[in-house]
Amino acid sequence: MAVLQIATQPFADQRPGTSGLRKKVKVFQQPHYLENFVQSIFSAIPDRAGQTLVLGGDGRFYNREAIQTILRMAAANGWGKVIVGRGGLFSTPAVSTVIRARHAHGGIILSASHNAGGPDHDFGIKYNTANGGPAPEKITDTIWAASKTIQGYQTLDSADVDIDQDGEFLLGDMRVEICDPVAEYVELMARIFDFDALRRLLQGPFRMRFDALHAITGPYAHEIFEERLGAPAGTVVNGVPLTDFGGGHPDPNLVYAKSLADHLFAEDAPDFGAASDGDGDRNMILGRQFFVTPSDSLAVLAAHATAIPAYRQGLKGIARSMPTSQAADVVAEALGIAHYETPTGWKFFGNLLDAGKITFCGEESFGTGSDHIREKDGLWAVLAWLSVIADTGQSVADIVTQHWRHFGRHYYTRHDYEELPAEIGEQIIQTIIAQLPVLPGQTLAGRGIITADDFTYTDPIDGSTSTHQGLRLLFADGARLIFRLSGTGTEGATLRIYHEYLEKDTQRQQQDPQRALRDLIRLGRDLARMESLTSRKAPTVIT
Numbered sequence: 001m002a003v004l005q006i007a008t009q010p011f012a013d014q015r016p017g018t019s020g021l022r023k024k025v026k027v028f029q030q031p032h033y034l035e036n037f038v039q040s041i042f043s044a045i046p047d048r049a050g051q052t053l054v055l056g057g058d059g060r061f062y063n064r065e066a067i068q069t070i071l072r073m074a075a076a077n078g079w080g081k082v083i084v085g086r087g088g089l090f091s092t093p094a095v096s097t098v099i100r101a102r103h104a105h106g107g108i109i110l111s112a113s114h115n116a117g118g119p120d121h122d123f124g125i126k127y128n129t130a131n132g133g134p135a136p137e138k139i140t141d142t143i144w145a146a147s148k149t150i151q152g153y154q155t156l157d158s159a160d161v162d163i164d165q166d167g168e169f170l171l172g173d174m175r176v177e178i179c180d181p182v183a184e185y186v187e188l189m190a191r192i193f194d195f196d197a198l199r200r201l202l203q204g205p206f207r208m209r210f211d212a213l214h215a216i217t218g219p220y221a222h223e224i225f226e227e228r229l230g231a232p233a234g235t236v237v238n239g240v241p242l243t244d245f246g247g248g249h250p251d252p253n254l255v256y257a258k259s260l261a262d263h264l265f266a267e268d269a270p271d272f273g274a275a276s277d278g279d280g281d282r283n284m285i286l287g288r289q290f291f292v293t294p295s296d297s298l299a300v301l302a303a304h305a306t307a308i309p310a311y312r313q314g315l316k317g318i319a320r321s322m323p324t325s326q327a328a329d330v331v332a333e334a335l336g337i338a339h340y341e342t343p344t345g346w347k348f349f350g351n352l353l354d355a356g357k358i359t360f361c362g363e364e365s366f367g368t369g370s371d372h373i374r375e376k377d378g379l380w381a382v383l384a385w386l387s388v389i390a391d392t393g394q395s396v397a398d399i400v401t402q403h404w405r406h407f408g409r410h411y412y413t414r415h416d417y418e419e420l421p422a423e424i425g426e427q428i429i430q431t432i433i434a435q436l437p438v439l440p441g442q443t444l445a446g447r448g449i450i451t452a453d454d455f456t457y458t459d460p461i462d463g464s465t466s467t468h469q470g471l472r473l474l475f476a477d478g479a480r481l482i483f484r485l486s487g488t489g490t491e492g493a494t495l496r497i498y499h500e501y502l503e504k505d506t507q508r509q510q511q512d513p514q515r516a517l518r519d520l521i522r523l524g525r526d527l528a529r530m531e532s533l534t535s536r537k538a539p540t541v542i543t
């Protein structure tokens with residue numbers, strides 16, 4: 001099989017975002033577009049010769065074609081072996097698991113996470129390094145730089161290979177292993193959690209529903225909940241991955257996982273509900289008539305971590321992204337362990353996890369995880385919650401309200417203004433930046449502002465600095481108002497406004513967050529000059 005050198009020209013828009021390169025499928029289908037980016041990734045890994053790469057995706061439209069292209073290019077670029085999930089499938093947490101378990105050099109994940117799929121929607125590609133985590137900025141910057149100067153790429157003159165049967169074969173000089181995408185991940189979960197205790201819970205009167213939203217977690221959830229833990233058939237719904245996710249939006253929140261939410265808020269609701277996203281790294285946790293915010297979820301799991309066998313010795317520390325509520329910090333302080341605040345993006349947890357500084361980490365964007373891999377992990381979070389329920393014998397609502405009584409309740413809400421024209425998004429940010437110098441010392445929304453800044457993070461392990469990570473207003477009473485532009489959208493700009501304050505008075509912990517936070521919400525809209533700059537009267541999504 002001959003190696004082909006194909007001449008190409010750079011595309012100007014291949015800068016990786018918060019989580020790899022995400023574009024419309026039609027953009028990826030342009031001649032050479034995917035190939036240019038894949039070659040740019042490979043160029044950023046000069047020591048790839050003979051090494052192992054893990055490859056798979058969430059099964060969205062264009063997944064299978066991209067797998068074939070990447071296999072040919074990997075063979076032509078000197079990789080020693082590629083491990084592919086059967087059918088080209090792997091959840092993001094499973095890729096992280098397999099990279100670590102097989103000592104692979106890295107992995108390529110094909111997904112646009114929670115973005116919609118199908119010919120008119122989104123596709124994405126991201127590179128993970130040998131620790132199993134998303135490539136750090138110095139690598140994604142190298143990939144971007146390579147994409148701007150690329151002149152050609154290498155591929156193999158070969159036909160498509162069969163990715164649907166387990167086994168090994170050669171493609172050129174490179175070995176290809178097709179494996180069960182579920183098995184190694186499920187074994188890891190069985191080592192972390194007490195599957196006997198969970199089996200007793202799920203085989204008793206306790207009822208749960210897991211909604212896979214027709215995305216990648218279906219096969220994993222069927223195997224774990226129904227096969228291994230013995231939950232009744234039908235516990236997992238929408239469990240067959242579809243290339244367009246059944247036309248839905250595979251984002252586990254109250255808006256996009258509405259049918260699950262409706263089910264859990266109905267009269268005869270089950271005890272527990274959960275959903276995951278396109279590639280399986282996000283999670284939403286619901287109790288009967290009860291929604292757990294991701295920020296609270298991290299804090300509650302941290303407070304109960306010792307109920308899980310793998311964390312029985314206690315946690316080393318906890319990290320959260322800057323816009324995530326400070327609920328986990330309060331738990332860390334009570335436990336006498338360190339807590340860290342990182343920019344948005346799971347990649348920023350990698351160094352802390354590798355250095356053994358933290359055990360749990362989480363983000364307001366429905367991400368929770370631990371040091372077991374280097375990605376957030378939706379099913380891990382579900383199993384962790386089930387473990388806490390099995391251990392305490394309490395309902396989700398009781399566990400969380402008791403947590404608030406003990407630690408205080410961090411009222412929290414995020415308002416998203418999606419698909420704004422890009423220049424308007426930028427204008428809003430500049431409008432707020434212009435006000436930052438005069439805000440400290442003022443009293444707004446009934447609270448004194450202490451600090452107003454543009455968040456800069458210095459990594460405590462490698463000393464690297466990341467600037468412009470979100471605009472923060474910090475109030476004297478600990479409340480916060482935060483603004484940032486999404487780094488994961490593919491259309492225009494999405495402005496996110498995050499609102500938070502701590503309520504310690506147990507008599508005042510049962511309010512609707514939209515009501516409890518209304519002054520901060522109004523202030524956020526005013527500072528952003530939302531009405532005059534966008535004419536939008538309300539956010540598109542509230543979480």
Ligand code: G6P
Pocket residue numbers: 018019113321344345346347363365367485486487488489496
């Ligand atoms: C992805 C990353 C997360 C991050 C999120 C933020 O899901 O994996 O780590 O929190 O994007 O998205 P945003 O749209 O707010 O930039």
Ligand code: ZN
Pocket residue numbers: 092113114277278279280281282
């Ligand atoms: Zn995801």
